[in-house]
Amino acid sequence: MRFTTIGFFGxxxxxxxxxxxxxxxxxxxxxxxxxxxxxxxxxxxxxxxLYTFREARGGGLLGQWLKFLSVNAVGGLVNFAVYVAVLHQGAVLLAGRAELLAYLPYVGVAAGSAAGLFLNFAASKRLIFR
Structure with a gap:
């Protein structure tokens, strides 16, 4: 639950x-x-x-941060792919609705984040914050 809450604020x-x-x-x-x-x-x-995996904080900050980014890169690629799909498909679906097109990048961020959430949780739990 903490991971999801932090992801929501993220x-x-x-x-x-x-x-x-x-x-x-x-x-x-x-x-x-x-x-x-x-x-x-x-x-x-x-x-x-600090909050979700506080009992597993061993290791240096920089090393853990780099490992986190590396491991979550797979979820990041899924996130980015969904973002790009929303931009492209949304532009087609909203053709002629310029007032809505400005929101597409933010809809793409939300959709991409949702797509990568479970993958990133599993990777973080098993590989980063053991």
Whole structure:
């Protein structure tokens, strides 16, 4: 439950980081998504380290963070693939509805996060925070 709750808050960190990447850093939708994933993954790693898997905090911070990113890269790829699919299919479905197209990246983040949630939990529990 803690992992899911942290993931829920991580979703908003992800969306905020994506907004920042697109608007303040002028990254494109794909570079912005990579940036926001890294920010959100760092946030969720830190929170899961402190709250969800606090009894399994052994190891150095940098090493554990890199291992977390590496292991969760599979879930990240699923997340990114769903994000791209939402962008492309959503653009087709919402053609002519420009006011809704601006929300597609954030819908894509939410859909991608949901798709990667269970895979990332299993990987985190078994490989990172043993």
């Amino acid at each position: 979703l908003f960190v992800d969306m905020g980081a994506l907004w920042f990447a697109l608007n303040a850093l002028s990254l494109n939708l794909y570079g912005g998504r990579i940036f926001s994933f890294l920010v959100a993954a760092t946030f969720t790693w830190g929170c899961n380290r």
